[in-house]
Amino acid sequence: MADWRSEEFYEARRAELEDRVGPHRFKHSLGVSETAASLARIYGADETAARVAGLLHDWDKGYDDPGILARADELGMELTDELVAMPRVLHGLTAAEALGREFPELPPEVLAAIERHTLGDVDMSDSDMIVYIADALEPGRKGKTVEKLRKQVGKSNLRELFLDVYAYWVLLIMERRHPMYSRTTEIWNSYMPEQEVFLSEANPDPIPWGRP
Numbered sequence: 001m002a003d004w005r006s007e008e009f010y011e012a013r014r015a016e017l018e019d020r021v022g023p024h025r026f027k028h029s030l031g032v033s034e035t036a037a038s039l040a041r042i043y044g045a046d047e048t049a050a051r052v053a054g055l056l057h058d059w060d061k062g063y064d065d066p067g068i069l070a071r072a073d074e075l076g077m078e079l080t081d082e083l084v085a086m087p088r089v090l091h092g093l094t095a096a097e098a099l100g101r102e103f104p105e106l107p108p109e110v111l112a113a114i115e116r117h118t119l120g121d122v123d124m125s126d127s128d129m130i131v132y133i134a135d136a137l138e139p140g141r142k143g144k145t146v147e148k149l150r151k152q153v154g155k156s157n158l159r160e161l162f163l164d165v166y167a168y169w170v171l172l173i174m175e176r177r178h179p180m181y182s183r184t185t186e187i188w189n190s191y192m193p194e195q196e197v198f199l200s201e202a203n204p205d206p207i208p209w210g211r212p
């Protein structure tokens with residue numbers, strides 16, 4: 001089995017990726033790989049795991065909607081009806097499954113970061129957050145918010161930066177009038193500290209927003 005940390009492994013997967021996705025997506029993947037490695041250096045995480053997961057995160061992005069559903073089916077993945085109706089969010093899930101089978105030397109840390117790069121999850125590890133952030137902030141991504149978020153790298157802690165990027169994506173989905181994955185609220189709430197506003201003592205007025 002090839003050492004997944006070796007340059008040889010990276011170069012071989014890089015060449016395969018170039019055949020799997022278009023030139024734009026390939027460049028994006030290299031950008032995510034470099035950005036993830038740099039974030040890992042800054043935040044003291046595993047740089048090689050971040051670099052490899054960044055390279056491979058869009059491994060299955062070359063499939064169209066029917067193609068990605070067929071891919072999930074071939075892999076024997078059971079999808080909820082909700083996910084079947086959202087084929088654009090599936091490529092990370094199928095990639096993690098397929099890569100884990102094809103390259104059993106890849107550690108769970110790398111596969112989880114690939115799996116979670118689109119929808120996020122509760123209890124994201126440092127590597128998961130790093131790849132999620134790198135996907136949004138790699139040099140090919142443009143826009144005022146992206147520039148603002150880039151300036152926070154190294155200033156905000158990793159969790160705050162992740163939440164800023166997550167919030168940015170959620171807003172974009174709403175602005176674009178795309179459907180929202182139903183677990184998004186659960187995932188967001190799992191990172192929220194207990195909020196004072198919900199914990200304050202009982203309001204003497206049982207209808208706190210005022211009577212008509």
Ligand SMILES: Nc1ncnc2c1ncn2[C@@H]1O[C@H](COP(=O)(O)OP(=O)(O)O)[C@@H](O)[C@H]1O
Pocket residue numbers: 088089117118119135169173178179180181184
């Ligand atoms: N919580 C969510 N609910 C629904 N769609 C989402 C959610 N998060 C991300 N998406 C969508 O999933 C698609 C793929 O995301 P991703 O792989 O991160 O993007 P990209 O293809 O730009 O790298 C995008 O269209 C994005 O808007």
